[in-house]
Amino acid sequence: MTGGEGPLQPGLAQVQRILSESARLAALCTACGECVKACPMPAFALLPAAEPAIVAAGMRAVLSGAPASPEGLAFVAACTRSGQCNAACPERLDVAFMLRLAGMRAKGATGEAPLVAVKSDPGWASRVKAFARMTMTEEEQSKWL
Amino acid sequence: MAVSDQAGVTFWYGCNMTRHGELVRLTMRLLQAVGVSADASGGPAACCGSPKEADARISAGMAARTVQAFNARGSRQVATWCPSCHMNMQDFMAPATPANFETLHVTQVLHQHREALRPLLRHTVPARVMLHRHLGFDSRVPVNDCVAGLLEMIPGLELTLQPPLPGHMCWSLGNVPGALARGQQETLDAMAAAGADTLCTIFHSCHREGVGLERTHPIRVKNWVHLLAEAAGWDFTDDYKTWRNAADPRAEVGAGGIAAAGDVVFDRLVEPELRKAPLV
Numbered sequence: 001m002t003g004g005e006g007p008l009q010p011g012l013a014q015v016q017r018i019l020s021e022s023a024r025l026a027a028l029c030t031a032c033g034e035c036v037k038a039c040p041m042p043a044f045a046l047l048p049a050a051e052p053a054i055v056a057a058g059m060r061a062v063l064s065g066a067p068a069s070p071e072g073l074a075f076v077a078a079c080t081r082s083g084q085c086n087a088a089c090p091e092r093l094d095v096a097f098m099l100r101l102a103g104m105r106a107k108g109a110t111g112e113a114p115l116v117a118v119k120s121d122p123g124w125a126s127r128v129k130a131f132a133r134m135t136m137t138e139e140e141q142s143k144w145l
Numbered sequence: 146m147a148v149s150d151q152a153g154v155t156f157w158y159g160c161n162m163t164r165h166g167e168l169v170r171l172t173m174r175l176l177q178a179v180g181v182s183a184d185a186s187g188g189p190a191a192c193c194g195s196p197k198e199a200d201a202r203i204s205a206g207m208a209a210r211t212v213q214a215f216n217a218r219g220s221r222q223v224a225t226w227c228p229s230c231h232m233n234m235q236d237f238m239a240p241a242t243p244a245n246f247e248t249l250h251v252t253q254v255l256h257q258h259r260e261a262l263r264p265l266l267r268h269t270v271p272a273r274v275m276l277h278r279h280l281g282f283d284s285r286v287p288v289n290d291c292v293a294g295l296l297e298m299i300p301g302l303e304l305t306l307q308p309p310l311p312g313h314m315c316w317s318l319g320n321v322p323g324a325l326a327r328g329q330q331e332t333l334d335a336m337a338a339a340g341a342d343t344l345c346t347i348f349h350s351c352h353r354e355g356v357g358l359e360r361t362h363p364i365r366v367k368n369w370v371h372l373l374a375e376a377a378g379w380d381f382t383d384d385y386k387t388w389r390n391a392a393d394p395r396a397e398v399g400a401g402g403i404a405a406a407g408d409v410v411f412d413r414l415v416e417p418e419l420r421k422a423p424l425v
Contacts, residue, residue: 011206084284121196
């Protein structure tokens with residue numbers, strides 16, 4: 001934090017944006033469940049059957065930082081960004097973005113305790129660069145990485 | 146959204162595309178062939194931050210550095226490959242760090258220039274191809290139609306369309322238990338029903354997860370860029386597919402490749418991936 005005399009560090013600004021957008025969108029969501037009905041994932045991933053409105057309310061709870069239900073967390077965790085929810089929302093909310101934010105909050109991105117297991121890949125950057133050395137020439141690496 | 150030929154384009158291929166150096170190389174060649182001046186950028190130093198999204202402080206720092214680097218390049222347009230990068234740019238990166246460029250997808254660029262590409266596609270590619278499609282991202286950028294439009298210009302190629310799978314690419318299905326295996330089985334079933342012999346992937350993660358199907362099923366798996374390159378008569382090899390399907394990936398990569406990766410990194414991070422068995 002800069003004491004209000006300059007721009008926030010990117011990380012702090014991102015945390016603030018996640019929290020503020022989450023709160024704004026959670027306040028607009030009516031938890032009608034239309035997004036859940038439109039989502040292909042509950043059937044595809046065989047999620048436990050639950051009333052769509054209850055699942056949506058659970059997702060909204062994750063988004064707003066309220067105590068989360070198992071149904072809501074399962075819906076958030078099963079989001080694969082299919083985007084079918086947006087067209088289904090009667091309030092024309094960007095539900096896919098809401099689910100992304102809820103996923104970040106569930107993973108503890110803003111510094112809160114994670115609500116779901118977080119997959120970590122500490123070797124990600126090393127692996128990406130190793131493959132680059134295996135598939136690109138030295139000249140390509142110097143220009144493209 | 147018109148592509149500006151003069152201003153130059155940054156082809157932002159993402160991070161995990163380094164497995165497929167030939168796709169970066171061939172895409173650059175396609176852009177050059179249609180008159181688009183482009184530089185390529187990717188790898189961890191040009192990350193969108195999504196691999197570290199469980200920590201906003203880390204991911205936002207990575208994202209800010211990438212936008213600042215693209216601004217410094219002076220390109221007025223950034224053409225993405227990876228849908229995660231593209232969405233992250235629009236949803237988080239540009240809103241946080243003002244971008245002096247517009248973001249579009251590389252399939253849009255090539256589709257807009259398809260008439261310049263058409264005369265280059267002189268070689269027949271005799272294949273009955275099923276285009277592997279996903280629902281997500283297509284609602285933001287019409288990648289499924291763009292790629293189909295490009296493939297339809299290839300002589301000899303018969304195109305069939307897979308009913309779109311959930312997710313924005315196979316990587317996202319891989320994060321939900323059982324979903325990727327089901328998606329791959331639905332893909333194989335759709336190919337069998339359509340009599341397709343070749344699966345055409347659009348994104349790198351679908352290709353990465355799909356190439357292993359050649360080990361267990363009588364099909365070929367190619368990316369749309371591979372098919373365009375074949376039609377143009379350009380030589381290339383899909384090394385990742387060769388390694389992934391080898392009985393002994395270590396022997397297939399060879400001493401030179403292992404040394405390039407680094408012995409320890411190859412042992413710990415690369416070889417386990419190359420030895421992953423197909424899911425279906």
